[in-house]
Amino acid sequence: MTTEKSAMVSVTNLTKSFGTVVAVNNISFEVKPGEIFGILGPNGAGKTTTIKQILGLLEQEQGEIRVFGLDPGTDDIEIKRNIGYVSEDPLIYKSMTPRMLFNFIASIRGMDESETTEKLQYYFESFEAVEYYDKLVATLSRGNKQKMQVIAALIHDPLLLIMDEPLTGLDAKSAKVVKEILDLHKERGGSVIFSTHILEVAEEMCDRIAIMDRGKIIAMGTVEELSKMVNKVGADLEDIFLKLTNQDESVNHIVKNLRNMMNCNKRS
Amino acid sequence: MLNNKDLYRISKRVYREGILQGQLQSAGSDQARFLEKIDKDKMQRSPDIILKVMSAIYIAGLVTIPIFSLITIHSTLGSGIDSSWVTFVGGLSISGFLVMQPAVLLIFSFMFTWGLMSGGPYKWIHTLPLGKKDIERIGFFTFLRSINVQLISMSLVLPAGIVTSIVLVLGSEISVLSLVLLIITSIFLSIINLVFNLSLLVIISRKMAIIMGDQEVNSRKTNIIRVLSMVLYMTVSMGAMYLIQIAIAKIPELYVLQSWSAGTTNIVNIVLSILPFPFAGGYLLTIMAMDVSNVSGVLLGSSILGIILFVFLTYLVYRKALSTLRKITSTELKKYSKEKKEVFVEDIKIKTNGPTIAFLKRDFAIITREMSSVMILIMPFMIPLYMLFIPMEAQQLIGSAGLTFVMIMALFYVSMVSVMLVIGLTNIESGGSTITASLPISVRDQVKSKLPHFLVTIPLALIVAMLTKIGTSQFIIMISFALAFLPVIPIIGLASLFFKARLFGKMKHKIVLEEIKNENKFVKHVLVIVFTFVLMGVFIFISAYGFIYLGIAEVVAAILLYVTYNVMFPKQ
Numbered sequence: 001m002t003t004e005k006s007a008m009v010s011v012t013n014l015t016k017s018f019g020t021v022v023a024v025n026n027i028s029f030e031v032k033p034g035e036i037f038g039i040l041g042p043n044g045a046g047k048t049t050t051i052k053q054i055l056g057l058l059e060q061e062q063g064e065i066r067v068f069g070l071d072p073g074t075d076d077i078e079i080k081r082n083i084g085y086v087s088e089d090p091l092i093y094k095s096m097t098p099r100m101l102f103n104f105i106a107s108i109r110g111m112d113e114s115e116t117t118e119k120l121q122y123y124f125e126s127f128e129a130v131e132y133y134d135k136l137v138a139t140l141s142r143g144n145k146q147k148m149q150v151i152a153a154l155i156h157d158p159l160l161l162i163m164d165e166p167l168t169g170l171d172a173k174s175a176k177v178v179k180e181i182l183d184l185h186k187e188r189g190g191s192v193i194f195s196t197h198i199l200e201v202a203e204e205m206c207d208r209i210a211i212m213d214r215g216k217i218i219a220m221g222t223v224e225e226l227s228k229m230v231n232k233v234g235a236d237l238e239d240i241f242l243k244l245t246n247q248d249e250s251v252n253h254i255v256k257n258l259r260n261m262m263n264c265n266k267r268s
Numbered sequence: 269m270l271n272n273k274d275l276y277r278i279s280k281r282v283y284r285e286g287i288l289q290g291q292l293q294s295a296g297s298d299q300a301r302f303l304e305k306i307d308k309d310k311m312q313r314s315p316d317i318i319l320k321v322m323s324a325i326y327i328a329g330l331v332t333i334p335i336f337s338l339i340t341i342h343s344t345l346g347s348g349i350d351s352s353w354v355t356f357v358g359g360l361s362i363s364g365f366l367v368m369q370p371a372v373l374l375i376f377s378f379m380f381t382w383g384l385m386s387g388g389p390y391k392w393i394h395t396l397p398l399g400k401k402d403i404e405r406i407g408f409f410t411f412l413r414s415i416n417v418q419l420i421s422m423s424l425v426l427p428a429g430i431v432t433s434i435v436l437v438l439g440s441e442i443s444v445l446s447l448v449l450l451i452i453t454s455i456f457l458s459i460i461n462l463v464f465n466l467s468l469l470v471i472i473s474r475k476m477a478i479i480m481g482d483q484e485v486n487s488r489k490t491n492i493i494r495v496l497s498m499v500l501y502m503t504v505s506m507g508a509m510y511l512i513q514i515a516i517a518k519i520p521e522l523y524v525l526q527s528w529s530a531g532t533t534n535i536v537n538i539v540l541s542i543l544p545f546p547f548a549g550g551y552l553l554t555i556m557a558m559d560v561s562n563v564s565g566v567l568l569g570s571s572i573l574g575i576i577l578f579v580f581l582t583y584l585v586y587r588k589a590l591s592t593l594r595k596i597t598s599t600e601l602k603k604y605s606k607e608k609k610e611v612f613v614e615d616i617k618i619k620t621n622g623p624t625i626a627f628l629k630r631d632f633a634i635i636t637r638e639m640s641s642v643m644i645l646i647m648p649f650m651i652p653l654y655m656l657f658i659p660m661e662a663q664q665l666i667g668s669a670g671l672t673f674v675m676i677m678a679l680f681y682v683s684m685v686s687v688m689l690v691i692g693l694t695n696i697e698s699g700g701s702t703i704t705a706s707l708p709i710s711v712r713d714q715v716k717s718k719l720p721h722f723l724v725t726i727p728l729a730l731i732v733a734m735l736t737k738i739g740t741s742q743f744i745i746m747i748s749f750a751l752a753f754l755p756v757i758p759i760i761g762l763a764s765l766f767f768k769a770r771l772f773g774k775m776k777h778k779i780v781l782e783e784i785k786n787e788n789k790f791v792k793h794v795l796v797i798v799f800t801f802v803l804m805g806v807f808i809f810i811s812a813y814g815f816i817y818l819g820i821a822e823v824v825a826a827i828l829l830y831v832t833y834n835v836m837f838p839k840q
């Protein structure tokens with residue numbers, strides 16, 4: 001972690017394809033300590049693929065990734081000690097209860113019992129999930145599974161949080177809790193990479209945003225910088241996003257067509 | 269209402285969905301890679317076909333029993349043995365066949381059907397504008413699909429067996445009327461049996477799915493019930509198969525070995541033939557094969573009565589199965605326990621273990637809830653069972669040669685158990701979760717948690733197997749043989765584990781237990797199996813030169829294995 005103070009994560013010329021689909025096409029970016037870095041993009045843009053590569057969950061193809069100055073392909077254990085990851089879909093062992101799950105996690109991470117217990121109690125209370133502690137994960141609702149994932153990512157105070165749409169399924173209150181936690185995390189010098197579709201959230205929370213489309217980063221910077229790029233001072237992120245991904249025209253078009261169609265088929 | 273053809277077509281989607289759900293679940297954190305593969309590889313898309321064909325072949329193999337019985341009946345009939353005794357043994361052996369059919373069907377088809385029985389794949393069907401009746405029928409068709417190949421095999425076995433034996437010997441010996449009756453009876457029986465066995469399968473799979481999927485509070489009690497019922501299922505079904513196999517082997521002896529007077533036999537025959545399953549069918553077929561003139565009218569009457577009862581019983585079981593299927597396709601599935609257990613913050617407590625123990629605990633939690641991995645736990649226990657039955661036959665083989673043969677078979681059986689453990693245990697690793705994907709897991713720890721199975725469980729099972737022979741004259745020889753081979757067992761198992769890891773798992777510079785390199789999966793699995801068996805063969809071969817050489821080989825192999833272990837899974 002001492003090797004590169006300047007960047008927690010650096011990605012250079014990363015490319016990954018699945019068969020003929022180029023999911024990630026030659027992208028580069030850096031995430032600095034104390035920074036919340038957002039990845040925005042339409043469905044299938046390559047956000048999840050990028051994130052999985054950073055974690056070393058997909059075989060690397062082209063380009064270079066450094067996390068804390070280490071290569072996720074070889075030093076994944078060292079990297080994972082200091083990362084908290086929330087995946088796109090909460091795939092937790094269905095046949096375990098949160099109790100078994102967190103005992104397992106704490107054991108693998110070699111964490112202190114009493115300290116972890118304290119944190120865990122705190123998190124479960126904040127997310128109002130205490131009553132699910134002995135239920136099978138399979139029976140939890142989507143949002144509650146997501147909470148388990150989020151808690152599992154936070155429990156060891158990692159330096160870097162990587163969250164793939166962490167707010168999906170969470171109710172307003174829990175979403176607020178997560179946002180607060182991310183802010184605190186940042187204040188303590190930690191970094192966050194997170195992908196989202198919710199533009200307001202990105203606008204509100206992210207220090208810098210990368211907009212991805214069809215595997216490429218088409219724009220990157222603070223919200224102000226991005227709004228300059230579209231020559232619209234004070235534009236909100238939605239305008240910027242649609243403009244940059246060339247969707248503003250097509251959205252108008254779609255909306256018009258929809259109107260027409262629905263008018264024709266008026267319910268009698 | 270849609271017609272049956274449409275519904276059958278829809279059931280294909282439900283069935284595929286069920287299969288895919290199972291695959292995805294076991295792919296776990298590896299889903300992305302799995303989906304990438306499934307797009308390219310047709311084999312991945314129907315993983316069920318190999319098992320289906322295999323079980324169909326196994327079921328077809330049962331055809332030997334009726335053929336064998338019919339031929340023996342005829343050769344003994346003329347030799348002056350009392351016809352009531354021939355009826356008795358013939359009825360018994362064909363009844364054995366009738367019992368074995370559902371046993372084999374259960375053992376081999378359970379894997380496919382129990383996933384469907386959990387109801388998951390039917391969920392999206394409810395979002396479609398389909399009537400309740402339609403959904404029920406889709407449920408039925410989906411179930412049929414899951415065992416279609418086996419069904420074809422099963423319905424053909426009996427008539428095929430009868431026809432074969434007619435062609436082989438009986439044709440020239442019995443009247444045309446009897447031949448026609450025999451064939452008609454076999455077809456009739458085959459149909460009734462099919463319905464009966466199918467319904468049984470539905471009911472039992474459902475019971476198991478409920479027990480396994482009991483989603484409520486995770487109390488120790490439900491865990492124990494779960495494990496026990498699975499052990500029971502495996503033991504009963506496998507044990508039944510062994511028993512029947514042995515019975516079959518003994519049948520020729522039985523024919524000439526009348527133990528009771530003709531009068532007693534007659535009464536026993538009549539009583540048994542009224543019992544609807546499996547005896548009525550067995551008797552009726554035997555009677556038909558014997559030429560009705562050789563059989564008393566009372567016996568004919570009682571077995572026909574038995575068959576009528578059997579038809580009635582089948583109807584009842586069928587009704588029960590239908591209502592079971594109905595429940596499965598409705599959305600509400602889970603049973604909820606009555607008492608509500610309140611959890612308070614203070615109850616949240618972390619208890620940590622070393623990584624190895626943590627893995628063992630996790631494995632146990634998963635294994636006890638997934639039928640496909642339950643085998644892992646059960647297999648080693650089958651070794652003693654195997655020993656209990658097999659040597660009885662070997663006693664007929666002469667002296668020490670027979671004994672050596674039995675021991676060698678036992679060792680190969682142990683190898684098979686080891687391979688199954690290897691495959692099962694690594695499957696658990698591959699079926700990880702997204703949470704494990706982000707944990708700093710050292711592969712060495714992961715491997716360590718698999719060691720107890722090979723170092724303790726299997727060797728222990730072999731020792732226990734030998735202990736079942738205490739008091740027999742061969743005990744000393746057998747136990748010394750087992751002790752001499754004891755070190756070979758973990759060697760074989762671990763070598764197999766490392767080999768599989770080498771074939772399937774590599775991510776950059778280190779080897780992992782997960783199945784990462786999935787291409788040519790089938791060939792690789794075969795390689796692992798062959799490797800294990802050949803290795804065992806080599807040890808057996810060496811032991812033929814004397815146990816001293818075996819000892820040397822064991823030491824050398826152990827050292828090699830230890831070095832391999834350190835190279836493949838180095839300390840971090």
Ligand SMILES: Nc1ncnc2c1ncn2[C@@H]1O[C@H](COP(=O)(O)OP(=O)(O)OP(=O)(O)O)[C@@H](O)[C@H]1O
Nearest residue numbers: 018023042043044045046047048049300301303304
């Ligand atoms: N395992 C895979 N096999 C084949 N193609 C894949 C796989 N994973 C992703 N892809 C493809 O790669 C592209 C990028 O997918 P990715 O999941 O990274 O998008 P995303 O930006 O996360 O989308 P979303 O907003 O829907 O989550 C898509 O075209 C997708 O179809």
Ligand SMILES: [Mg+2]
Nearest residue numbers: 047048088164
């Ligand atoms: Mg995504």
